[in-house]
Amino acid sequence: MRYRATIAYVGTFFHGWQVQENAARTVQAVLEGAIGRFLGAPVRLHASGRTDAGVHADGQVAHFDAETFPPDAILSAVNVRLPWDVRLLGVAAAPGDFHARSSASAKRYVYRFSRERVIPPREALFRAPLSPRADAGLMASAASRLAGVRDFFPFSTAGTETETTVRELFACEVAESGPAIEIRMTADGFLRGMARAIAGTLADVGRGRVPPERIDAIFAARDKGLVSAKAKPRGLTLEKVFYPGEPGAPLPGPPAVR
């Protein structure tokens, strides 16, 4: 039986999603341990994608195969076996061909900045500091230049192995609320490091260090040297993974030539 799990975690105290050889505390390892103890058998989780160390998730999705149990029983029994910083939000039976990564049509990340002089501890794990003078309007202007079907190679981490570095960024929106500035990015896929490279570059635009037009120059020159340093992991949260035919999924544009 195939199951689909929706998962939330505070990434701070994990070495990222993926199981590592060195027995590091990873989200996947902790979840596989708890689900395996419930099932009485080893289990392998397949996520929509990895998240880096320190990055959070409000709605990561993973699938796994196991013998038949009521999904609600799995949810309750596994959650009591988990540490406070990771939870199953939902478990459902899924079609046999459901695959958390390859079935996904889009993902939404949010990056949270705070312009407060002192970020309160209860927010500190989830927001990165930004200058009190940072200009959200400039950042929004730069963000609007990012959307579309683009070769995001300049925003990817060196060494990324992928068939193509073209992705469709459906939306990149900057929202301002008091001292907070949040960047929401929805794309059909994210290259390694892409969300944090976008956030870091928009932060430099907000600080007035680079103009919004820099975005056009980055795409035109396909030059990683024009992209700012990646923003810190702590500000990044994987909010949602979209699957075809589900409510809220972004409408893709015309097929890209890849």
Place this chain on the structure above:
Amino acid sequence: MRYRATIAYVGTFFHGWQVQENAARTVQAVLEGAIGRFLGAPVRLHASGRTDAGVHADGQVAHFDAETFPPDAILSAVNVRLPWDVRLLGVAAAPGDFHARSSASAKRYVYRFSRERVIPPREALFRAPLSPRADAGLMASAASRLAGVRDFFPFSTAGTETETTVRELFACEVAESGPAIEIRMTADGFLRGMARAIAGTLADVGRGRVPPERIDAIFAARDKGLVSAKAKPRGLTLEKVFYPGEPGAPLPGPPAVR
């Protein structure tokens, strides 16, 4: 020179506010260490009151004496020496007779419950679970019976040493927002365990286990046996300490006969 510091902390990983003999990680010990390293001399912090292990603060207040420094310099230099879960929100010069505990005229605590089946990890440190069927209206009805000048002895932890157990509870309000139920309590002082005993009793009212009229019976009988178990520390936050003549301070009622 006397300074007044406003302090926020996530209480989860601290053994409460107060320095202990056994070198436990307490908020006071961590702050005294960081401030002392900046000053180059030992320093003693005097808080408005202790908070128990696991209890949070958004606006704890403490005073300390040190040689003259610009308060802003103390703020910046000390914050970079602090772990993520405690921060100075503000430092100001204070009159020589300012005393964080004895000058305080009131304190406000908030207790947060969540009726969600699964509390997301990012909220899990700050909310205690409550049955999805808990009734906020019943809780509000009980809460309104608590306000006033009362002998809160039944709501205090056994062994409390205090001159009088009479306190004025200026307000006890229950607010509902989606699955969240928050109880805000403002009083001229809180006995040991009082905020959590009130929250625990109101939770039992919400669950339908005891009627709102139980509050009247508790005061009439002065009986600790009628009070429910204290709610968990994680849901409790010291929001604000009030001092006379400052904006927002609750207006005390007529002087109580104590």
